[in-house]
Amino acid sequence: MPAILLAVTGLDPQPWEERMRALAPQRDIRLWPQGLGDPADIAYACAWHAPRGLFARLPRLRAIFSLGAGVDHVFADPDLPDVPVVRIVDADLTMRMTEYVVLHVLMHHRRHRLYDTQQRGRVWHEHAQPPASAVAVGVMGLGVLGCAAALALVRLGFRVAGWSRTPKTLPDVETFHGDTGLNGFLRRTEILVCLLPATPATQGMLELELIRKLKRDGAAGGAYLINAARGALQVDADILAALEEGSLAGATLDVFASEPLPPASPLWRHPKVTITPHNAAASDPRALAANVLRQIECFEAGLPLEHVVDRARGY
Numbered sequence: 603m604p605a606i607l608l609a610v611t612g613l614d615p616q617p618w619e620e621r622m623r624a625l626a627p628q629r630d631i632r633l634w635p636q637g638l639g640d641p642a643d644i645a646y647a648c649a650w651h652a653p654r655g656l657f658a659r660l661p662r663l664r665a666i667f668s669l670g671a672g673v674d675h676v677f678a679d680p681d682l683p684d685v686p687v688v689r690i691v692d693a694d695l696t697m698r699m700t701e702y703v704v705l706h707v708l709m710h711h712r713r714h715r716l717y718d719t720q721q722r723g724r725v726w727h728e729h730a731q732p733p734a735s736a737v738a739v740g741v742m743g744l745g746v747l748g749c750a751a752a753l754a755l756v757r758l759g760f761r762v763a764g765w766s767r768t769p770k771t772l773p774d775v776e777t778f779h780g781d782t783g784l785n786g787f788l789r790r791t792e793i794l795v796c797l798l799p800a801t802p803a804t805q806g807m808l809e810l811e812l813i814r815k816l817k818r819d820g821a822a823g824g825a826y827l828i829n830a831a832r833g834a835l836q837v838d839a840d841i842l843a844a845l846e847e848g849s850l851a852g853a854t855l856d857v858f859a860s861e862p863l864p865p866a867s868p869l870w871r872h873p874k875v876t877i878t879p880h881n882a883a884a885s886d887p888r889a890l891a892a893n894v895l896r897q898i899e900c901f902e903a904g905l906p907l908e909h910v911v912d913r914a915r916g917y
């Protein structure tokens with residue numbers, strides 16, 4: 603039977619291996635590097651930041667499965683063989699991201715960092731609180747994760763808009779698209795949520811000029827940035843500069859160009875920055891191993907793979 607290779611760095615492969623073995627005891631599941639065996643046995647690679655050049659050394663590879671929603675780590679391999687690259691779309695992952703976005707939009711909206719500081723000083727002081735219906739949230743990226751988050755924010759009463767590459771319609775969400783739609787989207791947005799994929803087109807997008815276009819004089823009392831997408835999209839120095847000059851009132855950052863975020867980064871200690879360790883929507887093997895195995899089974903039964911990434915677009 604064609605073997606499945608788990609090729610993972612930066613996260614613990616053990617729970618994936620255990621879960622896959624439990625769900626498919628009949629399958630030949632191998633763990634890179636020590637369990638690779640004969641590379642010609644491998645038909646499927648389940649990967650997270652696999653070493654560059656590894657896929658090209660697997661002569662009978664039939665598909666690559668990213669163990670997350672993003673595939674930038676796969677496309678970073680300059681020797682990528684011509685096989686389908688599949689990403690994960692799963693309700694578990696989507697709901698985790700929705701939780702994260704809702705949590706951090708509400709945190710900024712309800713000024714939770716400020717109340718936290720007040721509590722440490724035993725300060726009992728109430729600030730004026732606008733309703734969600736007065737606050738404009740903008741979601742960059744209206745894909746699987748962006749749409750789910752946008753709709754949850756609509757349910758909470760926020761004025762929600764979304765921006766994507768191609769036109770989209772979503773109930774109760776004002777939609778913008780493409781380069782021509784970007785300025786209008788930013789100008790009406792107070793809390794910006796980034797859920798774009800990392801591609802050559804989105805690299806370094808979250809920079810000072812873009813941030814300066816956000817709406818600062820709205821009910822939220824300033825502009826906020828939440829990046830739960832990829833670190834490659836953001837320019838850390840520009841975020842710090844924007845916080846300094848006031849074009850940003852606060853930021854939540856889950857992802858960074860270099861992870862873990864180096865201890866020397868000034869972002870760690872900035873009073874207006876909230877940092878999480880790239881855990882906005884963790885890929886949980888308890889939920890997702892079955893998703894990958896089901897795809898492999900369907901593929902072997904002659905059915906088309908789902909969620910195959912478009913190489914030309916890069917997502």
Ligand SMILES: NC(=O)c1ccc[n+]([C@@H]2O[C@H](COP(=O)([O-])OP(=O)(O)OC[C@H]3O[C@@H](n4cnc5c(N)ncnc54)[C@H](OP(=O)(O)O)[C@@H]3O)[C@@H](O)[C@H]2O)c1
Binds near residue numbers: 670745769830882
């Ligand atoms: N921090 C975490 O824990 C975590 C977890 C999971 C995922 N993520 C990140 O979240 C990203 C989004 O995931 P997803 O499943 O929602 O992806 P998706 O379904 O592929 O959606 C991507 C969205 O971004 C839009 N987009 C792409 N390039 C664009 C551009 N140049 N200009 C404007 N819009 C553009 C797409 O527009 P169209 O609709 O027009 O194609 C689409 O709406 C992933 O790529 C990953 O990097 C992070």
